Amino acid sequence: MKIYVASAWPYVEAVPHLGNLIGSVLSADVFARYARLKYGKDNVIFVSGSDEHGTPIEVEAIKRKINPRDLTNQAHEYDKKLFLDVWKISYDNYTRTESETHKRFVREFLLSIQDYIKVQEEEMPYCEHDKIFLPDRFVKGTCPYCGYEDARGDQCDRCGRLLSPTLLINPRCAICGSKPVIKKTKHWFFDLSQFSDKLKEWLENNKDMPDNVKSVALSWIQEGLKPRSLTRDTSWGIPAPFEGAEGKTIYVWFEALLGYISATIEYFEKTGNPDKWKEFWFGDDVKSYYFIGKDNIPFHAVIFPAMLMASKKGYKLPSVISSTEYLMYEGQKFSKSRRIGIWIDEAPRLMDVDYWRYVLIRLRPEEKDTNFLWREAIRIINTELNDDIGNYVNRVITMVNRYFKGYVPNFNEDKLDDTDRKFMELVKTTPVVVSQLFEKGKLKAGSDEIIKIAREGNAYLNQKAPWDKVKNDIKVAENTLYIASNSVRTLSILLYPIIPTSAEKIYNQLGLRGIENEKWDSAGEFVLDHNHKVEQASPIFKKIDQNFEKELNEKLEKIRKELDNIRPPLLR
Structure with missing residues (x-):
């Protein structure tokens, strides 16, 4: 079985915040780490990359009078370092949409599906001052739905409605502010409508696809699929490969979706196995997992599979699209302009990355929008990580050292009771x-089950009281700490996808090495015996001070001033 794992590609216009992180990147990393333990490293690939084309970057570059690539080069490297080095995201390939492999593949793929692409004219705002059409974020105006006066040509930030440039009331050029005129322009469209029946059948027959994804996608299909524009009148992007499309680029969403394939191709080209990528994209012995936010469901569950169908090459359609609801911050939406929320370069300066990873998985909005509250985050760290997990591990290893000279004790099956079993x-x-x-x-539901081992383990120790039994019933004490020692091994392996650094420390304190080479299917086996020596116990976690929240704003202000001098220009 081959397992393909992908997180939605982060857009490089801004540093991702905690909601972006749990919605795609961190969730995908937890699953990829699990999959490697379950299926073997060679059978899993985990990819993503920087989404760096599109109008937001081009508008910003024009305002700064620099090349867009100068902006995205720095932003890509900054994000990549954060993901790989700071947050320990275990990508096999974290690439970018400016990679030559990606640009080549996108052009080749689109030329291969020309039977489903048609040309038609549409009306677009045109700035006579700057001599350019105004797609997407090149134009601003008043939202026709909520009246917000600074809505963009692709979406209103206040009400969240998707827009088109011609819908805006009182439109103005985002570059010079002048009022545009309406002109006709020719564009290339992907005819989604031809795939309505196939998409519906695929979704309804996919037993692995989550219900919320099916519901959104089927609703889109029910409303009637229409041709979607593949091209834009912009210069920053992949040049459209179609005859007569000179001066136009591919719409960022279409080419970014194809990055899931090009990133796989690029990885195996780099590792000297240029044909191996096909093992993860063709055949029945493949499962693919995509981790995204709920606003991206239509692109991943309708547009992307339709494109794969159009190729007629047998590309593996998504097996599972795991989408999260929204993570709120103290009751409000994350907002860069209003500085509401925590960003992923700020968070590690506040507390340990593993604490963040654990908290975010425990708060993962799997069923409904979830509120990040500092008091709840602190409770999770102090109660679950420190009191439940950390305390249990420390108790077990300390007692093995104290009562059995650091060796896992004997197992006496004849002394087992119902509590043990x-x-x-x-x-x-x-x-x-x-x-x-x-x-x-x-993933959150899975973490609910993992924590039970520590909670039940502490209760088990309290009930069995090995500190008393060593005095008058040594075999019972031996059984208790034999079982407990093995349960700590199980706990460390199950925690490894979520908190890899801390889980490895637990594993190492058991006198074991190479947790990344463990097998998930043997995690529940009792393999530590009386010949195995553990190391000395040392606290894995520590509690967050209750004054932390009171001092938070002052700490954040200091951190943000420091980061203003570190972040690339695009991300400030």
């Missing part, structure tokens, strides 16, 4: 339960 059964079955949830994209 019940906890052993939990340890054995939890990896299976978590696996089933993870494969449905239910």
Whole structure:
């Protein structure tokens, strides 16, 4: 079985915030790490990259009077370093839409589906001062739905409605501010309507696809699919390959979706296996997982599969599209301009990255919009990470050292009681339960099951009281700490996808090395015996001070001033 994992491509216009992180990047990383343990490293690939074309970047570059690539070069490297080095996102390939492999593949792919592409004229705002058409963010105006006076040509930031430039009331050029005229322009359109029946059949028959994704996609199909414009009258992007389309570029969403394939091709070209990418894109022995925010469902569950169908080459259609609802910040939407929220270069300066990874998975908005509250984040760290997990690990390893000279004690099957058997059964079955949830994209639900081992483990120790039993029933004490030691191994392996650095520390304290080489399916086995020596216990986590929240604004202000001098110009 080959497992393909992808996160939605972050747009380089801004540093991602915590909502962006949990919506795609972190969720995909947790699943990819799990998949490598489950299916083997060689059978899993995890890709994404910087989405760097489109009108927002071009508008910004024109205002700054520089080349758009100068902006995106720095932003791409900044984001890449944050993801790979700081947040420990385990991408096999984190690339960019400016890569030559991507640009070549996009042009070749679009030429191969020309049977489903047609040319038609449409009316667009045109700035007579700057001598350019005004697609997407090149034009601003009043939203026809909510009256917001600074709505963009592609979307209103206030009400969230998708717009087109000609819908805006009192439109103005985003570059010079002048009022545009309406002119006709020729564009190339992908005829989605030809795939309505095939898409409907595919969605209805895909038992792995989450219901919320099916619902949104089928609703789109029910409303009637229309041709979608493939091209834009812009210069920053991939030049349209069609005859007569000189001076036009490919619409950013179409080419970014094709990046899922080009990133795979590029990875195997770099590693000297140029044909191996096909193993992850063709055949029945492949499952593909995409992690996205809910606003991207139509692109991934309608447009992308339709493009793959149009190729007639047998590309693997998405198996699971795991989409999150929105993460709010203290009851409000994340906002860069109003400085509401935490951004991914700020967060690690506030507390340990593994704390963030754990909190965000525990708050992952899988069923409904979720509110990030500092008091809840602190509770999760102090209660779950420190008191439940950290305390349990520390108790077990400390007692093995204290009572059995650091060696996992003997196992005496004849001394087992119902309490032992019940906890052993939990340890054995939890990896299976978590696996089933993870494969449905239910990462938070999976973490609910993982934490049970630590909670039940602490209760198990309290009930069995090995510190007393060593005095009068040594075999019972041996069983308790034999079972507990093995449960800590299980716990470390199950936590590894979520908090890799901390999980490895737990694993190492057991006297083990190479947690990344473990097998998920053997995580619940009791493999540590009386010949195995553990290391000395050392606290893995520490509590967050209750004054942390009171001092937060002052800390953030200081961090943001520091980052203003570090961030690339585009991201300030």
